[in-house]
Amino acid sequence: MAAAAAVSAPSTKGSLREDLTCAICCDLFREPVMLACMHHFCRPCISRYWRGTQGPVTCPQCRKEFSSKQFQTNYLVAAMVEKVRATTSDTYIKSLEKQLKETLESHLLRKEDFNNSIRRDKEKMNIIKRVGADLQARVKGDFRALHQILHDEETCMLEQLRREQEEELEKVQRHLEAVEVAQRELEDNLKALQQASAATEDIVLTELPQLRPCVQVDIAPEFDINAFSNKYMAPLQYIAWRRMFKSLKPGPSPLTFDVDTAHPSIHVSRDKSLAVECDVMNHHLNHGKRFTQCVNILASQSFQSGRHYWEVDVGYNPKWDLGVASEAVDRHARIKLSPETGYWTLRLRNGNDYSAGTQPWTRLQLGSSPQRIGVFLDCDERKVSFYNADDMSLLYSFASGPRGKAFPFFSPCISDSSHKPQPLKLLHYPPVALSG
Numbered sequence: 001m002a003a004a005a006a007v008s009a010p011s012t013k014g015s016l017r018e019d020l021t022c023a024i025c026c027d028l029f030r031e032p033v034m035l036a037c038m039h040h041f042c043r044p045c046i047s048r049y050w051r052g053t054q055g056p057v058t059c060p061q062c063r064k065e066f067s068s069k070q071f072q073t074n075y076l077v078a079a080m081v082e083k084v085r086a087t088t089s090d091t092y093i094k095s096l097e098k099q100l101k102e103t104l105e106s107h108l109l110r111k112e113d114f115n116n117s118i119r120r121d122k123e124k125m126n127i128i129k130r131v132g133a134d135l136q137a138r139v140k141g142d143f144r145a146l147h148q149i150l151h152d153e154e155t156c157m158l159e160q161l162r163r164e165q166e167e168e169l170e171k172v173q174r175h176l177e178a179v180e181v182a183q184r185e186l187e188d189n190l191k192a193l194q195q196a197s198a199a200t201e202d203i204v205l206t207e208l209p210q211l212r213p214c215v216q217v218d219i220a221p222e223f224d225i226n227a228f229s230n231k232y233m234a235p236l237q238y239i240a241w242r243r244m245f246k247s248l249k250p251g252p253s254p255l256t257f258d259v260d261t262a263h264p265s266i267h268v269s270r271d272k273s274l275a276v277e278c279d280v281m282n283h284h285l286n287h288g289k290r291f292t293q294c295v296n297i298l299a300s301q302s303f304q305s306g307r308h309y310w311e312v313d314v315g316y317n318p319k320w321d322l323g324v325a326s327e328a329v330d331r332h333a334r335i336k337l338s339p340e341t342g343y344w345t346l347r348l349r350n351g352n353d354y355s356a357g358t359q360p361w362t363r364l365q366l367g368s369s370p371q372r373i374g375v376f377l378d379c380d381e382r383k384v385s386f387y388n389a390d391d392m393s394l395l396y397s398f399a400s401g402p403r404g405k406a407f408p409f410f411s412p413c414i415s416d417s418s419h420k421p422q423p424l425k426l427l428h429y430p431p432v433a434l435s436g
């Protein structure tokens, strides 16, 4: 420990190196030895220094005299010297510099990564804020329109009620005024008659006094409280709700099947609201629009702008495809349904195996088996979404929908012999009269 104290606690590498330097050769100690005065020297240096000296020797550093040439090997200092020698060697320094450079580079890279990550996070937050604000505006706009419809309905109904109340009041008012006029005339006549009867005591009555003709008054108008209130003592909320359908944007589109597009195995009902797969091939006119390979059919209506929504009753059919098809789809080829081939569809197989019509299929885990499917087509935003129309939960949404003209698309599929084919039904709210 004394040796370590003599070498002194190194404050920096430079002073440690100085402490471990031999005062004779001015280099790092080689085989360091310690004299009784605690000064250190290389064994060869001190041996050479004392060589030829007889009798007492001195310490080259502090000049202390010793009776004989005595020193001790200091292993601790030797170990420290080895360490300093190793850590100041060229290869060590080079490897240290390399390590330093690499660590610095990796830190710079990480810093760059963090910077990028921060930038991306901030961009993402901005996007979320912007999209959120857009959506808020959209939701507000849609609800404003609904409030407006309800407000207009309310104003209109209150105005009608006010007018009818006014009319009823006016009818009675007119009668009241007529009765009052008749009453005044009658009062005048009464006065004349009373005067005449009072005068008969003095003079002989020769004739009746002049009387005004009696005014005829129409019978009092009836106020039918039932007729008046029936219109307003009604299921007003339901009536308003039914009327709202007409103003909904998009409201449910009243679709019909286009028989000219139907595969020969599809039978379409007279009112064109039902399509069912059948064994007997229909002998339709051969039409360029017709699907000849797949059991498909389109609606007569097409859309290329705005937002549209329709509902299809799929019942308990164990298999079907439905959605949207581009006008340009190849109707004479067997094609896998996907946006790349012009179809944006939802499909059911085996009664509970739902998937979105991507390639490959995107399997969907639905909690229940919806009987009614809602299809939403936003031509401007190029979105096609599917809903469980019973509770309007979103089932799947395609982000890049059709460009240009698109048709509602349906496929009742070929049914297994074990299942009686059931129709796909286009739903109309409120029921609309269909020609056919």
Ligand SMILES: [Zn+2]
Pocket: 022, 023, 024, 025, 026, 027, 029, 030, 041, 042, 045, 046
């Ligand atoms: Zn030396």
Ligand SMILES: [Zn+2]
Pocket: 035, 037, 038, 039, 059, 060, 061, 062, 063, 064
């Ligand atoms: Zn000394």
